[in-house]
Amino acid sequence: MATEVLPLPSVRWTLPARIAAALAGSAALAVLVVYSLRLITSSTVDPTVLVPSSHIGFPAWMAGPLRGLGGHALSVHELSVVLVVLSAAYLVALACSFWLPAWVAVPAAAALIVLYTLAPPLLSTDIFNYIAYSRMGVLHHLNPYQHGAAVIPLDPSYPPSGHLWDHTPTAYGPVFTLLSYALVSLGVAGEMWALKAITGAAALGCCALIWFCARRLGVRPLPAVLFFALNPLLLVYTIGGGHNDVLMALPLLGGVLLILSGLPLLGGVLLVVAVGIKLSAALVLPFVLVASSRRWRVLAGVAIGALVLGAVSYAIFGSELTSMVKVLKLENEFNWTVVSVGGFVGYQLGFGHLTPHTHHILELIFGVGAAAMLAYAWRKRDWLAGAAGALLLMLATSGWLLPWYILWVLPLAPLARRRTVAAGVLVLTGLLMAMQIQHYVLVHHQDVVAKADRKERVAALRSQVRERKLGQARLAAAHVRDG
16 A cells, blocks of 8 residues: 655545545646746846846847747736745645546646746756866866866856855856757757756656656655655756756656665665765665665665766866865855855844854854764664655754755655654745745845835936036026126
């Protein structure tokens, strides 16, 4: 019998109640599609709020194939409403997921992933940072683990990229860097859309892997897939923004499926591939090695994958690969409320911004919690629940948390067979949405204040110029009378 892992109340459902739940879930799917279309078409009409890379212009290639479908510009308030509606529809769809027919839910989830794949790069400039690092290595023969994008200011990938990390080397793993190298020949526009297409394909691949993993674990496949595929942080930010976190999730889930299917050696190799895309996947490894019944074969696969990847990466990038750790450490030292759950919650409760002391406390909480989860995984022989719980705790205590980081734990949560993990991911999703909405509102308010201030200063300057000209005219008239 399939296991129910989602955080839903245990009640007996009559046939009319099940029909009502199926209708409510279908309506929620329709809301997700309609509001997603509204968001995406708006981004092609007026990218001011939704496409940050458009600050240097919005060429047709950046707008993408959905350009011209209509829509109207979204204000910050309307964007906030759309994000709230998408989040609410996600929760309703999950609550009804056990009674949704697969022939309705699966095409709807696939359509949403495709829609966001075809959208312009939403709410982030990171995809152009990926492109800048790749062009830096291939066209300019510079090591992206040694230089930031500021060393190629004349490259066409530099203007639309995010300039917070201008002088910071890449923090992405060598597998992703080499993948992006292979796309450089497509040009900036071609590489951007290739990365978007790969991201969308990876999301669809994750859905398929979650389905097969769920069947192996005795978990209901459809609710598990919808838990992943309908999450608005996955759709709007990760796929919409073209972020590589979903590329990390694909080999991670592939490794999980291979281990569950009795192929631990290959599973260990795929886990290393996931780490080679983003280092955060490394947190899964100790849980597999401690709690898996096939730990030695997994360890052999990890060793083989690490040796091959390490040798190739060192040959191409050299010892500068270690700069990834330095960049990640630098990120974690920020104290912005918008990039930390602890900072956001503390600020709302009146404790102010994060301090170095608070950072140390959060790191201690993570260390103790991760050790406890490792012990739990060893005792229960449940490495999936332990790894998912540790990843969730890492995100909750991190000093640098962006919406697409939810992909570190989102694929594993519905497979962990623990309602507390799924509930924690839902709470974290809500907090990340609240953090982003507050950020948009504050930035918009600051922009309004700045524009009003500029308008007031311009008006005052014009008034001074008019008074000066009027004074000169009166003085000239007096001279004429005296003459």
